[in-house]
Amino acid sequence: MKEWEKYVRKVVPYVPGEQPKEKVIKLNTNENPYPPAPRVFEALKELDATDFRKYPDPAASELVDAIASFYGVESENVFVGVGSDDVISMAFLTFFNSEKPILFPDISYSFYSVWADVYGVKYECPKLDENFGICAADYKRENGGIIFPNPNAPTSIAQPLEFIEDIVKSNEDSVVIIDEAYIDFGGESALELTKKYDNLLVVQTFSKSRSMAGMRIGYAIGNKKLIRAMLDVKYSINSYTMNIPSIKLGKLAIEDRAYFEECTGKIVATRERVAKELKKLGFVMPDSKANFLFASHSKVPAKELFEALKKGGIYVRYFPKERIDNFLRITIGTDEEMDAFIAFVKEYLEKR
Amino acid sequence: MKEWEKYVRKVVPYVPGEQPKEKVIKLNTNENPYPPAPRVFEALKELDATDFRKYPDPAASELVDAIASFYGVESENVFVGVGSDDVISMAFLTFFNSEKPILFPDISYSFYSVWADVYGVKYECPKLDENFGICAADYKRENGGIIFPNPNAPTSIAQPLEFIEDIVKSNEDSVVIIDEAYIDFGGESALELTKKYDNLLVVQTFSKSRSMAGMRIGYAIGNKKLIRAMLDVKYSINSYTMNIPSIKLGKLAIEDRAYFEECTGKIVATRERVAKELKKLGFVMPDSKANFLFASHSKVPAKELFEALKKGGIYVRYFPKERIDNFLRITIGTDEEMDAFIAFVKEYLEKR
Helix, strand or coil: CCHHHHHCCCCCCCCCCCCCCCCCEECCCCCCCCCCCHHHHHHHHHCCHHHHHCCCCCCCHHHHHHHHHHHCCCHHHEEEECHHHHHHHHHHHHHCCCCCCEECCCCCCCHHHHHHHHHCCCEECCCCCCCCCCCHHHHCCCCCCEEEECCCCCCCCCCCHHHHHHHHHCCCCCCEEEECCCHHHCCCCCHHHHHCCCCEEEEEECCCCCCCHHHCCEEEECCHHHHHHHHHHHHCCCCCCCCHHHHHHHHHHHHCHHHHHHHHHHHHHHHHHHHHHHHHCCEECCCCCCCEEEEEECCCCHHHHHHHHHHCCEECEECCCCCCCCCEEEECCCHHHHHHHHHHHHHHHHHC | CCHHHHHCCCCCCCCCCCCCCCCCEECCCCCCCCCCCHHHHHHHHHCCHHHHHCCCCCCCHHHHHHHHHHHCCCHHHEEEECHHHHHHHHHHHHHCCCCCCEECCCCCCCHHHHHHHHHCCCEECCCCCCCCCCCHHHHCCCCCCEEEECCCCCCCCCCCHHHHHHHHHCCCCCCEEEECCCHHHCCCCCHHHHHCCCCEEEEEECCCCCCCHHHCCEEEECCHHHHHHHHHHHHCCCCCCCCHHHHHHHHHHHHCHHHHHHHHHHHHHHHHHHHHHHHHCCEECCCCCCCEEEEEECCCCHHHHHHHHHHCCEECEECCCCCCCCCEEEECCCHHHHHHHHHHHHHHHHHC
């Protein structure tokens, strides 16, 4: 080993869901099956490559203003980044600097522990209860910060607003981050609470409900002091993170409220139908408020089904992790995709 | 002060050059005055917003392969990021983890100290000599890493390849990063040396010579171990940094070698002409190998001229910093822009 290799940062990187290049039914990374808003198509046509020679607006004001306007907050309450991963990573770096451990559930978005490791943040992971519920009591002890997704991933379970408020109120000494990547599929957002509590940061993304995973746009909303602190850190790392297409197309995407509601409504309807059908086939699952189902079959091991589906050209997500290793996370696709998925599963169960 | 505010990361953020929204002659952020390659315009027309609903390829393979092919290296030798700022920031986090101070010149890209501060990396800044040259001897002592731009910014001075090789060879225990943001305007790239030295990382960008600042694309080339280590850290922070337009348009931008050579050639020719004219007007400046000049007038203070130019709608960059506070950094624009700049300066000097 060379001397310089001794000082290379040691990490265990997060493994993202596969992005297969061949044609498959892709229900493994919680993407939206519908295209972005019609206005995004128009805005794309209007982009002029001549403008690309110049740096983008480092504040991404057009995009920030559009988000602020959609949610009825001020622009100083909004932080944008390259996907919600960038936003949360920046929040870790900005807020989680005490010696006390931060808290997040043992079953949750697996990136939290990766960020904590890379930035040297101590953490503890209270266990979800036997129904995969978050226990509020676990988040009422000394801590250096709190983060969890609502709805939680991969469990799909949403907590009501009073539950969130109780945790935020009980932790006024810490920054509490609610990761609302999946909130638009039936959960109650904590956005309103950011006006009441200065220690609450709500993170959302364009990747799911806005059909823009490929554009990499995430955002956080919180009181001005929180946002200012994140901006200061962001400007210390990379002043220009949002490129011109993200700023321009992101703005148009968020302005189309009707399309957004239509799209999320369709996904919720498909989810409810698929949940019913899967239950008929012997699956159990929590009530989902996300764009995916977290399902386990009473007889067939999840891993076996995962591999059979993959061979059949249908990708879902499987986590080989204690307590959840008999579950599949199934993204809600179009009705046609879900019909193909159900037909495959039905046939597999019959033939087995 | 709230308790949580005590644990907010304290930073002194980098201040980027202004991005004025009104119409001005913008010679302050070293952008390329010419549009991106014609193929970028074509590729933009071919982008289909339907694809944006899906995550991009986390490895950005199309772009990585195109860069590798352009430079005659393998794809495993290439790391891409959201501008070279993202790439260098990732390199700091990956490689600069020893207790020994890293070294970079006192007059250099001002972001280096910002990254060092935010990541808690110790650093020392050897002084440039009286002609703003880097002294090789200063980089032959124990250190935790070395970084400097070649050509240096804002001095515009390039070091020859032997100079770079000498430093790389003398520091086999450290990672040496050569920041070649401006290399395509007349300097000698150290890329070839990455095949010979495993501790050398060369960083370049699409923001200057490729006219793509607005797309945010930077890259590093080095041996496979260095690149693998950076990828591991990158995947621990944000798996999907490069959005679909950056991957697609970046690929096409780098493939157009003829346009790239034509563009950089024009800028070099304009630079040489402007340097001559400015010298006639009483300016002194080092020989520039970048797309900017670093000029000082024998009689008029730089700050005064900076402010007069700004009032006149011409933006250049001024750094209120010891040793260089009587210099202006003037980006090379089109011939028309530079004529307007020279005419303004000439008139200002005559009227003064």
